Amino acid sequence: MRVRELAQWLGADFEGDGEIEITGVAPIESAGPNDVSFINSRKAAQQSEASAAGCLIVPMDFASQGRTIIRAASPRTAFARAIGRLHPPAQPEQGIHATAVVGAGAMIGQGVSIGPHASVGAGSSIGSGTIVGAGCRIGRNVSIGDGGLLHANVTIYDGVHIGRGAVLHSGCVIGADGFGFVMEGGRYEKFPQIGGVEIGDFVEIGANSCVDRAALGVTSIGEGAKLDNMVHVGHNCRIGRHVVIAAQTGFSGGVVVEDYAVIGGQVGIGDKARIESRAVLGSGCGILTSKIVRSGQVVWGTPARPLKQHLEQLANLARLPALRKELADLKRRLARLEAV
Amino acid sequence: MRVRELAQWLGADFEGDGEIEITGVAPIESAGPNDVSFINSRKAAQQSEASAAGCLIVPMDFASQGRTIIRAASPRTAFARAIGRLHPPAQPEQGIHATAVVGAGAMIGQGVSIGPHASVGAGSSIGSGTIVGAGCRIGRNVSIGDGGLLHANVTIYDGVHIGRGAVLHSGCVIGADGFGFVMEGGRYEKFPQIGGVEIGDFVEIGANSCVDRAALGVTSIGEGAKLDNMVHVGHNCRIGRHVVIAAQTGFSGGVVVEDYAVIGGQVGIGDKARIESRAVLGSGCGILTSKIVRSGQVVWGTPARPLKQHLEQLANLARLPALRKELADLKRRLARLEAV
């Protein structure tokens, strides 16, 4: 693909030699004469001078320095698209592998690929063009929309609904029972978990993450939300649209997260907490049961508090030794006065 | 099922119209005229007035308000049972699926269901009525008791023993090697993990949880214990009976947890700690190596301490800015006196 063609495909303008052949992508330090790379800020412009990249995707106001460049409002986004174009994901063979097992009444869309040893339960439907990896376990009465991608060894329990274009990574488990028991006569009896799970369009869920089914009602993940690896979503949580959740974070039961919230890794969120829209939860923070984090707030620490307060507290802690010295000094001076 | 029949099945009394047909269960806000719901406290009685539920399961001392009700000592427990009655879990077909692989000498009980692409190793035994989901991997010389339920894609290593009525969720791994190495000549050599795992009767283990085998001896989970998702139980731990453990909690090696302890989510517990009976570990707390948490104690924070001390410390932290102001004030006043 030539620079000219790449620019056209990106809907962007180029400067320099449009005939350079681009065969790969690379970070700016290691890009060669047939690679496209990108810089995201004017500050990074210095790096660009030393780069051997055949073509750079750059911000609109970048001084070209005589290089071959493609200008983009968001160079990172344009570069991401260039990667997708130059390195399209390998496509598995269409069709149902001979070793796969498809239950009675399951509806398999056009162009679907179902890998070796996968199983699809009775009454389930798989949308057109969806890829079901090897060893995936899809229960009964599950629906998965068009254009989905289930990597190998994904498990979907009965009755789960998944929208279009969802990406589920290996080992993730959708629809396991929520954690609910009642104590009776010295033993825990199960509180049956008969609710559902609804995963919106274009959601991505990382490897070995778990989204539990609701006790009653549904657990839901909104359109476009992105979950990293080993995230735990408890029963009856409602995660909003375009929420981002980093790895190893856990949600207890009934948590509500509104649209566009950003949640760091290893965060713990107590029952029925509410995280309002565009709030940001710093990595490792702990949100107490029923706590509300207000729209747009940035919180850190355990128990989580607004970033400014969190930093003040860290500063106060750091000053404790000095404070103790001051106190000792005052004591000495006071004793001297008292002795007068 | 009529209210009359449901009450009888629950061994409880009803008041009102026993002929109302109950077809489902729902939370009190969304229950309709053919749903049963429940309220658990007198406080919730107000909610009940607005509810359209056909029947309510209520505490013994609830004022009926002319509604159709069923009285129960523990309405939540009665409701849980009603769910189990009205929404019995779907039963898979009995028998060994044609694609499953059962090793030599394995003993498969009556009424067992083994799903597609599951495998059972040589010398293992599966108790009567147990369900082994699709893609489950059961090693050699494993024993699983009667009436168990292994959801899809569970992995059991060689030699693990599991009692009756256990429920294992997808992706959980029982019997992987404990984490033990010895440094020798600048390299870690494996300390072979040749011990076992014993899972008691009626234990439930959540999705993607791991219970490691012992180095020597056994790792054990006591009868009736309930583990949520992504719990890690290290080698040689002994978890007592009826212990509850929330998601993403981790136990290092050799931890002892006594009966009826309650352990929150994302707790970390160091090697050889001992958690005595009915102790409560707050979510996210950290228990140091060899620490003993006394029977019935409630602890929070890292390092964990009794709840009262933990709250005092939080309060002391919150007062630090005020304390610094007071100190500055004293300093000023002292300087004034000294200047006299």
Place this chain on the structure above:
Amino acid sequence: MRVRELAQWLGADFEGDGEIEITGVAPIESAGPNDVSFINSRKAAQQSEASAAGCLIVPMDFASQGRTIIRAASPRTAFARAIGRLHPPAQPEQGIHATAVVGAGAMIGQGVSIGPHASVGAGSSIGSGTIVGAGCRIGRNVSIGDGGLLHANVTIYDGVHIGRGAVLHSGCVIGADGFGFVMEGGRYEKFPQIGGVEIGDFVEIGANSCVDRAALGVTSIGEGAKLDNMVHVGHNCRIGRHVVIAAQTGFSGGVVVEDYAVIGGQVGIGDKARIESRAVLGSGCGILTSKIVRSGQVVWGTPARPLKQHLEQLANLARLPALRKELADLKRRLARLEAV
């Protein structure tokens, strides 16, 4: 095996009765007359007196007390080797199971065992003597070295390289996409993750752990590194040789860990942090983005700081109530002086 033979096999000397038949291994408390056990320190010598062990592996300077002993520079290492000799791991049948699926052009080495329902993608290679457990999913163009051990239900994505002698436990996922998105028009678009993963020789990775592929370039785990269960390694991390990582620890993107670092459980490490050689991260600590932990440093807490500082801070916190009392006392005394 006689004590004489065991000592010879260990390359060590014995004292006492070399003809004792050793059939098993056990911890010192429960060892019987046909078991070998070990003590690791002079301090443990008292325990040895009460032990019924047929043979003890002891430090070089241990006073024999008339027992049958084998002397070793590192008794624990010698004992680990004795376990491996007396309890060799069960070997699965060689060959490709009839239900396994091997893709076109895959190269399967001599003496390989591929279990039931495993699948190996086109163009992949499996080294001699490697064991691929039941239900393992190996993508396309993967290479796995000689003598590896993949327990059941391991998932390897396309293009991953794994060295010799690696041990991967069940449920681990190698090569899933890193967590990278760009916001565009109110939606997250995927930043394609087209990099690779390289796992060095003799690496062990615990159950349900995840090592993500790089965005560009590679994510790497150095020779001899040992990862416990449920560890998350984000994209573009470079974990050094002989690094040890306990359970449930998570690495964000681009973290560098140098050789021989020791990392506790439930640690969280921010983007692009650098952990230098032989540094020790205490369990549960949190390392901020871009932070550098210097070679050999031992850090604890969140944000992590050197152990001494961490302990001082805990001590200062514990003294806060006393400090508040002192302050109140000074105030009273000062008021008295002012009143004069």
